[in-house]
Amino acid sequence: MSIRRTTGRVRRLMAPARRPGRNRPHALFSPPRRVAGLLLSAAVLAATACTGGTPQAAKTALGDVPGEIVVASGRDVTGKGGVRQQLIDAWNRKQERENTGFRARLVELPGSADEQRSQLLGALQSGSARYDVVNLDVTWVPEFAEADLISPLSDTLVDEDVIPSVAVTARWHDRVYAVPFNSDVGLLFYRRDYLREAGVQQTDLGSGLSWQQLRSLGDTLEAHPPKGFDKTWTTQLDAYEGRTVNAIEAFASATDGFQLVDDSGHFTATEQELADGIAELRRRTDTPYTLNRAVTSREDGSLSDFAAGRTAFLRHWPYVYRTLHQRFTAQQLGVAPLPGRAVLGGQNLAVTRDSPRQRKAAELVAFLTSPSSERCLLDAGFAATRTSAYTDDSVTCTAAGGATASPSRDSTDRMPRDSAGRPAYARTVLLPALRTAVHRPRTPLYGAFTQTFAAELDPLFSADPPSDKALARHLYQALRTVLPN
Numbered sequence: 001m002s003i004r005r006t007t008g009r010v011r012r013l014m015a016p017a018r019r020p021g022r023n024r025p026h027a028l029f030s031p032p033r034r035v036a037g038l039l040l041s042a043a044v045l046a047a048t049a050c051t052g053g054t055p056q057a058a059k060t061a062l063g064d065v066p067g068e069i070v071v072a073s074g075r076d077v078t079g080k081g082g083v084r085q086q087l088i089d090a091w092n093r094k095q096e097r098e099n100t101g102f103r104a105r106l107v108e109l110p111g112s113a114d115e116q117r118s119q120l121l122g123a124l125q126s127g128s129a130r131y132d133v134v135n136l137d138v139t140w141v142p143e144f145a146e147a148d149l150i151s152p153l154s155d156t157l158v159d160e161d162v163i164p165s166v167a168v169t170a171r172w173h174d175r176v177y178a179v180p181f182n183s184d185v186g187l188l189f190y191r192r193d194y195l196r197e198a199g200v201q202q203t204d205l206g207s208g209l210s211w212q213q214l215r216s217l218g219d220t221l222e223a224h225p226p227k228g229f230d231k232t233w234t235t236q237l238d239a240y241e242g243r244t245v246n247a248i249e250a251f252a253s254a255t256d257g258f259q260l261v262d263d264s265g266h267f268t269a270t271e272q273e274l275a276d277g278i279a280e281l282r283r284r285t286d287t288p289y290t291l292n293r294a295v296t297s298r299e300d301g302s303l304s305d306f307a308a309g310r311t312a313f314l315r316h317w318p319y320v321y322r323t324l325h326q327r328f329t330a331q332q333l334g335v336a337p338l339p340g341r342a343v344l345g346g347q348n349l350a351v352t353r354d355s356p357r358q359r360k361a362a363e364l365v366a367f368l369t370s371p372s373s374e375r376c377l378l379d380a381g382f383a384a385t386r387t388s389a390y391t392d393d394s395v396t397c398t399a400a401g402g403a404t405a406s407p408s409r410d411s412t413d414r415m416p417r418d419s420a421g422r423p424a425y426a427r428t429v430l431l432p433a434l435r436t437a438v439h440r441p442r443t444p445l446y447g448a449f450t451q452t453f454a455a456e457l458d459p460l461f462s463a464d465p466p467s468d469k470a471l472a473r474h475l476y477q478a479l480r481t482v483l484p485n
Helices: 030-049 057-061 083-098 113-126 138-146 164-170 192-197 211-223 241-254 271-284 292-296 299-307 320-324 358-368 371-380 387-391 426-435 446-456 468-482
Strands: 068-073 103-108 133-137 179-185 187-191 231-234 311-316 333-337 344-351
Touching: 068 358, 083 103, 083 358, 083 371, 113 133, 113 138, 133 138, 133 358, 138 164, 138 344, 138 446, 164 179, 164 344, 164 426, 179 358, 179 426, 187 192, 187 320, 187 426, 192 211, 211 231, 211 311, 231 292, 231 299, 241 271, 241 446, 271 468, 292 299, 299 311, 299 320, 333 426, 344 358, 371 387, 387 426, 446 468
Parallel strands: 068 103, 068 133, 231 311
Antiparallel strands: 133 344, 179 344, 187 311, 187 333
C-alpha cells in the first residue's frame, strides 16, 4: 500500500486558528498560568544564555527560504540518514514530481530531551529561529499549546487507526495540537541464556510476569550466577526524566487507577497514594535485586550494563530491541511486557503558530504520520502509533526502502522479523504494551513537575532513606506548590 496521498485534503488539515485560551472556563489555571509564563520566560533566558543570544542549534534554521519547511527534532535513534530523514526525502520527491515548489528540511537538535525542550521554547518564544514543524515529547504538548506556540490542527489527522492511548497525547482542551509520530513504552528485556544457565526451564516470558516472579528469578540467578552476573536488573534512576518514568510506573502499579493530576492538570493525589507508590518504588529498587549503578544510570548507561552481562533484566524503550540484537541472538535475548504498569512515551509533530506555511506544513505532518510512514517507523525500530502498522499486512513501507530492505539501510541489521517483515515482537508484545500504557501527568507545568518530582525522591536513594510516610508528606507539599489544586 503506498503512502496516503494528501493532495486535495490540505484545506481540511489545518483547523481555523484560535487562541488556546478562548472559550474555556474562566477560572481554569488562573493562578498557575502566571507561573507557566514565568517558567517559559526562564526557559527562553536559559536557552539564549547558553549561546550568548540565539540557541546554537536554532542558528542553522535562521532565515526564511521560500518554499522550505523546517522540521526541528531530537536525534533519530535509527542513526545517521535514519528513517525520519528518509521519510522527509520521500516527501520531497513527491513535491518535485508535483512541482509544488516546496521542500522540507530536518534539523536535529543536540543535547538531552530537557535541553531540546529549552531550545525549542527559546526559539519559538523569541522568534530567533524559523521552525515550521516541531517534534515534541508527548509531555510537552500541553505546555506548548497553552503558551500559544503551536497551532490547532484538524481532528481528521488523529483518526481511529491511531492507538487510543497514544491518541490522547495529541489533544489539549479537546483540540488536536500535535499528531502522534512515533510512540514509546517501557519494556522488560532479559537474557534467555542466563536463565537457562541458572536452570530455569521456562525462558519465554513474552506473556509477562509479576515483580514477585522477577524477584524469584533473581533469587535463582543469585544461587547459580552466570559469568559476569552481578544483580537481577537495572533501569534509569538518575535524577532526570528516567527517574520520573520509573516512579510513575511504580506509583501506577501500586494503586489501581492512580493519577497525579486530573484531565485539567489539577493535582489530585493523596498522601496515602504517594506513600503507597514510594513503597512500591522502594521494593523495585531494593539493593539485593537492583544494580548499584542504576541510581546514577540513564538510558545509555543502563543499556551498556545489560549488554555487558551485569544484569539479566533491563527496563528500557523499544528502540533498543534492534540495538541489542546486533549483539545477541534471539536464543540469548528476550523481551516481555514490563511487570505492572508501563509509562507511555513518544513524540508528536506540531505546526508552529508563526509558520507562514501552516497548510503545507500540516500536509507534511499528514504524510509523515500516514499508515505507510508509520509502518516505516516500526520496521526501523520505533514504536508505531497506528494499529494498522502492526496488524494489516497490506500496509507496507514504500517511502523508506520497504520492510525487508531495512529502513535503517544497515546491512548488518540482525533484528528478528515476522513473516511480514515487522520486528518479531511488534504484534505480540509491543502493541499490547502500548494499548495498556499509563500517561505521565498532562499539564502545561510538566517541566516544573518533573524537576520537583525527581528531586523530592532523592532521599529514597540515599544511605539513610526516610520512611515512606515522611517522604510522601514532603512530596505531597512540594507537588501542591508547583501544580494547581
